[in-house]
Amino acid sequence: MTELQKLDNLYVANTYARFPVDLVSGSGSLYYDENGKEYIDMGTGIGVTAFGACDTEWKNAVIGQLNALSHTSNLYYTKPCANLAKLLCEKTGLKKVFFANSGAEANECAIKVARKYFEDKTGKQGYIITLTSSFHGRTLTTLSATGQDKFHELFNPLTGGFLHADVGDTLAIENYVKSYPVCGIMIELVQGEGGVNALPNDYVKWVYEFCNKNDILLIVDEVQTGNGRTGKLYAFEHFNILPDVVTTAKGLGGGLPIGACMIGEKAQNVLTFGTHGSTYGGNPVCSAGAISVISRLTPEFLSEVSKKGEYIKNELLTCNGAQSVTGLGLMLGIKTKKPVKEVVDYCIKNGVLVLTAKDKLRLLPPLNIPNNLLEKAVKIIKDAIN
Ligand SMILES: Cc1ncc(COP(=O)(O)O)c(C=O)c1O
Structure with missing residues (x-):
């Protein structure tokens, strides 16, 4: 050693x-x-x-920003943050971005969006369905979302409000929705930590249409699949769907910690003043690095x-x-x-x-x-x- x-x-x-x-x-x-x-x-x-x-290009973007302004908090406006959000929205068709610092935090935001969307609409507390062999992060709530028991052991009690369905089991989803007030379905299109398995195309289409029909938010976790990794800017493009919420991190920052929760038209106004926040979120240096990554993914x-x-x-x-x-x-x-x-x-x-x-x-x-x-x-x- x-x-x-x-x-x-x-x-x-x-x-x-x-x-x-x-x-x-x-x-x-x-x-x-x-x-x-x-x-x-x-x-x-x-x-x-x-x-x-x-x-080199990423380093120049990061160093240039470091020499100009390294951190301001979210109490002030900075160009890299706003420009990165614009770039992501224009390239995806989603409408608003909340910046976090990691994949798990981006998913925490998505879970809050789905819950508040449902609260605003119905006054009720909503459940989120996720898939077995999924992985959504290591914070206690994203761990609870993760559909693998081995991650849950030793950390009980978990965050409540998550239901797990097997990949392909549409009946399980239908039954959950009959029995619980479901506000969101959260999926990885290629389950990464779960063994690098893409979800079947027709199953994704079914989930997408089921969510639309029932006004349930479809959250796609693109923490690992996003930012060019699968040969599309975001993997949802392979499936010809536009999710209601897309989360990403990892490749977005190119080596600096940044996560993003991108929110589509339906839920774009759910996050309001004081409902979410992060000291570092949208930090100008991380955002400058991310702009250098995203703008090259032609x-x-x-x-x-x-x-x-x-x-x-x-x-x-x-x-x-x-x-x-x-x-x-x-x-x-x-x-x-x-x-x-x-x-x-x-x-x-x-x-x-x-x-x-x-x-x-x-x-x-x-x-x-x-x-x-x-x-x-x-x-x-x-x-x-x-
Ligand atoms: C699909 C997916 N979601 C969430 C996460 C958690 O990301 P982070 O480690 O940045 O919190 C990961 C990490 O491997 C992931 O692959």
């Missing part, structure tokens, strides 16, 4: 199973440890550094993301050791015949940083990873799998 690992283990709360790698620098799709060993990044800090490590760029995703999928599908490849764009999950830990250890030893999701290998490479590095990484991953 290195001195750094000993220090970290001694003083940092032991909530993460870190890989035994001490990273000291990064540039684009490459990271380096303290011995100068190079790693190709196929994980982007769990879907965060959309344009790679220390990306249709041409996103079609390259899809092509890179197809390349990985096709290559890995030729592996005897790969049982399945799931996901969309550059958000991929691979079920391997070997235990996934062996695959990950081999990759790291051979200079490729990868992730897992449940018992699958998970890949979330930089959206702009150069083809030569992608080919090199895929070769090592194929060797690892076989």
